[in-house]
Amino acid sequence: MAKRLMCNTLGAACIGLSMAIAAPAVFAMADILEIPARPTDLAPVNLLNDADRAGDRIVAAGERGHIIFSDNGGDSWTQAEVPVSVTLTGVDFGTGTHGWAVGHSGVVLHSEDAGATWKLQLTGIRAAELAIETRKEQIEAMEARIEEAPEEEIEDLEWELEDLIFSLENMQADLEIGPVNPFLDVWFENESHGFVVGAYGMILRTTDGGQSWEDKGPQIDNPRSFHLNSITRIAGEALIIVGEAGQIFVSEDNGDTWERRESPYEGSLFGALGTGNEDEVLVFGLRGNTLKSTDLGETWEIVPNEGGATLNDGAVGDDGRIILVGNSGAVLSSTDGGETFRPYFRDDREGVMDVVPLSGTELMIIGEGGVKFTDALGKNLQ
Numbered sequence: 001m002a003k004r005l006m007c008n009t010l011g012a013a014c015i016g017l018s019m020a021i022a023a024p025a026v027f028a029m030a031d032i033l034e035i036p037a038r039p040t041d042l043a044p045v046n047l048l049n050d051a052d053r054a055g056d057r058i059v060a061a062g063e064r065g066h067i068i069f070s071d072n073g074g075d076s077w078t079q080a081e082v083p084v085s086v087t088l089t090g091v092d093f094g095t096g097t098h099g100w101a102v103g104h105s106g107v108v109l110h111s112e113d114a115g116a117t118w119k120l121q122l123t124g125i126r127a128a129e130l131a132i133e134t135r136k137e138q139i140e141a142m143e144a145r146i147e148e149a150p151e152e153e154i155e156d157l158e159w160e161l162e163d164l165i166f167s168l169e170n171m172q173a174d175l176e177i178g179p180v181n182p183f184l185d186v187w188f189e190n191e192s193h194g195f196v197v198g199a200y201g202m203i204l205r206t207t208d209g210g211q212s213w214e215d216k217g218p219q220i221d222n223p224r225s226f227h228l229n230s231i232t233r234i235a236g237e238a239l240i241i242v243g244e245a246g247q248i249f250v251s252e253d254n255g256d257t258w259e260r261r262e263s264p265y266e267g268s269l270f271g272a273l274g275t276g277n278e279d280e281v282l283v284f285g286l287r288g289n290t291l292k293s294t295d296l297g298e299t300w301e302i303v304p305n306e307g308g309a310t311l312n313d314g315a316v317g318d319d320g321r322i323i324l325v326g327n328s329g330a331v332l333s334s335t336d337g338g339e340t341f342r343p344y345f346r347d348d349r350e351g352v353m354d355v356v357p358l359s360g361t362e363l364m365i366i367g368e369g370g371v372k373f374t375d376a377l378g379k380n381l382q
Contacts, residue, residue, distance in 0.1 A: 033105055033123055033179070037065030037082040044068055044077045045370035049089050050185075050313070051354045055096035058356055059115035060366050061088035067101060069115045074356075074364045074371055081117040082109065087182075090196075091115075094188030100210065102183035102196050110210050121210040124179025127202060128171060130215040135168040138218060167225075187231045187239070195255060197228035197241060205255060220249055221260040227268075234274040234281045238296055242269035242283050250297045261297035265289045271313045275338050276320055282338045284311040284324055292338050307332060307343035312367075317357035321376055325352035325365055333376045346374060 040046075048062035059069045065085040068077040088103035093115075101109040106124020111117060142161045149157055174180060181199045188194030194210070197203045201222045204213040222228075226244035234240050237254040241247075246263035263269075269285035281297060284290040288311055290303040311326035322341075324332040329346030346352075350368040358364055361376040 032065075032085045033107070033120075035085050037067070037079075037085045039079055040066075043079045043370075047087075047368055048366040048370055049087070049353045050091050051356050051364075051366050052091050052093050052099070053356070054093040054099055054114040057114050058364065059091055059093070059099065060354075060371065061091040061101045061103070062366075062370075063087045065103075067091070067109075067115060067118065068371075073358055074373065077371065078116075080111075080115055083118065083120050084109070089182060090185040092186045092188050092194075094190045094192075094194060098188070098191040098209070100186045100188055100194060100196075102186045102198070104182040105179040106181055106183055106198070106202075108183065108186070108196055108210060122196075122204075122213060124181055125175070126213075127181070127183075127204060128175045128179070130204065130213060131202070131217060132168065132171050132175065134215040134218060135164060135171060139164050139168065163223075184227065185230045187233065189233070189254070193254075195231050195239075197231045197243075199227050201225035201228060203228055203241070216255075216258075220258055222247060222249075229269065229285075230271045232272055232274075234272075234296065235278055238279075240272045240281060240283070240297065242272050242285070244268045248283060248297055252296065261293075261300075263291065264300050264302060265291060271311065271324075273314050273316065273322075275322060276316050277337060280337065282314070282322070282324075284314065286310050288326065288330075290324070290338075290341070303338060303341065305332070305341055305343065307341075307345070309343075309345070312352065313354040315355050315357055317361075317376070321357075321361070323355050323357065323363060323376060325355045325367075327351045331355070331363070331365070331374060331376070346372075348372075 043066040048060045051060040061067045065082045067080040067082050070077050086104040088101050091101040093099035097114045099111045106127040108122035109118040110121045146157045183196045183198035186196045192209045195205050203216045205216045206213050226247050228243040231241045239251045241249040246266040248261040248263050249258045251258045267286040269283050272283045279296045281293050288305040288308045290305050291300040292303050293300050307330050309326045309328045309330035311324050314324040322334040322338050329349045332341040332343045334341045352365045352367040354366050356364040363374050365372050
């Protein structure tokens with residue numbers, strides 16, 4: 001499930017701060033990767049960034065490594081055992097018991113018991129090492145290509161080689177600072193196959209439940225390394241990634257290959273979801289900009305949105321109602337497949353990061369104020 005202006009802004013601030021401060025800060029960063037999340041009764045009312053279902057259980061993740069779960073529709077919550085205290089930005093369950101959570105410092109966590117306990121699978125150090133290995137392979141391949149290229153192609157290829165070398169040097173410099181780059185979202189198909197995406201174009205794939213990871217960055221047409229904010233399944237074997245600067249990538253073969261789709265909006269996109277109809281998808285983001293496609297992103301139409309608030313995530317209820325949520329307490333509802341949305345703003349005006357449809361029109365929302373309940377028709381239940 002997906003994100004988000006709030007956590008992306010936090011991520012950018014974290015990155016900038018980490019690069020600007022002296023080396024001792026690396027040790028502070030290492031500490032939060034080694035100190036477990038502290039138990040607190042405030043976890044359900046603090047910032048939460050993402051939620052997903054593990055069977056009938058609801059699991060939510062947020063700041064300070066907090067992961068909480070509820071077996072009664074959100075009436076009560078239990079805090080999970082988490083080995084890190086970094087801000088977590090995404091959580092997704094491939095089965096009713098196997099789930100993954102991601103966050104700052106390149107953290108990837110795994111649970112085998114429906115979110116009650118978690119283990120650290122990956123940090124930004126290993127993620128950076130994977131990216132560096134890939135870039136070195138690209139440089140070697142380009143050098144070999146230049147040796148065999150016709151004279152008229154060599155100059156352009158040498159420019160590409162310089163870009164690759166510059167990128168490698170930046171990656172190596174980042175690695176010296178520490179695990180500074182956050183993952184922003186995660187999607188798993190089952191207990192084995194999944195993706196994590198994040199800042200500066202990071203995208204990793206696993207086919208063995210996170211025991212090993214492969215850097216898939218070179219497969220994405222993202223030469224400027226824009227942030228990848230969200231990944232989700234549309235329908236069948238179709239997946240979609242959206243990100244900074246209107247980036248939209250679609251895979252129609254379960255993530256084996258990716259194609260960039262042209263977007264009529266060049267601002268940041270924070271979420272995407274299938275409408276439930278074949279080949280239909282909505283993407284949304286900054287300032288409430290929302291786009292709809294009926295052909296897996298080959299063409300797009302702009303969806304009118306009077307609310308204007310940045311949209312962070314969304315969900316489709318059992319009745320087909322589409323809900324989008326965002327900053328300033330925005331909750332948007334559509335009963336016509338995403339052609340139009342009826343917006344309302346909660347009285348507390350606190351940012352909403354994700355939504356879980358409950359029974360009828362009742363919704364559980366999470367965000368700045370932790371867990372709250374509201375209604376698709378505009379009633380503030382809590």
